[in-house]
Amino acid sequence: MKPIDDHRDLAAWRKAISVGGKVYMATRQLPLEERGDLGPLLRGSAVSIARHIAEGAVRGNRAEFLQFLHLALRSLSQLExxxxxxxxQGxxxxxxxxxxxxxxxxQLLTELIQSLTLSGRQAHARACSPPLLPRKMPRTPAPLASG
Incomplete structure (x- = not known):
């Protein structure tokens, strides 16, 4: 996985922004009596997905990024x-x-979480494995002197 220069590089963040826009448009179609209660709830859940992805990406450490991606996934589950x-309810x-x-x-969030988790395990395995020592060549016996 290549380093992330900016959260806007992430497909999951771009999709979250798109979903947020669609949710805002959808809340305008709610019946008037539902806009005051459901509208803010739906919009808040949608906004929190992109917000968590962005905040996690700038944390600078994999563990915190993963924590924020899980928060984004929870917000997504609430919105769903x-x-x-x-x-x-029609x-x-x-x-x-x-x-x-x-x-x-x-799916994008899950793939990103899996990728970060796997790359973290691989980095951990590399850090914990002992360095390979150069192999010694077997000594060949010196030829016997003839005499």
Missing amino acids: AQMTIVVD LLPTDASALNDLTELG
Whole structure:
């Protein structure tokens, strides 16, 4: 995995921004009586996904980045549950709910978490394995003097 120069380099962050925009548009389609309660809840969950990815990326250490990616995944799960209920209650049509995008974002986050976890294990294994010593060549016996 190449070093991350900026959180905007991450496909998961870009997808989270896209999902956030779709959630904002979707909340405008909620019935008026639901906009005050559900709107802020849905928007807050959507914004927190991108926010956690960005904050984790600038932490500068893998363990903290992973912790923030897990927070983003939790926010994504909350948003998915909220959107599913909204769609099931007929408050939004499925195509406006961004549920397909949420699935894709979940896959991107999971892949990023797995990649960071695996690269961390590989780095740990390299750090903990003993250095290879040069192999000694077997000594060949000196030829016997004839006499």
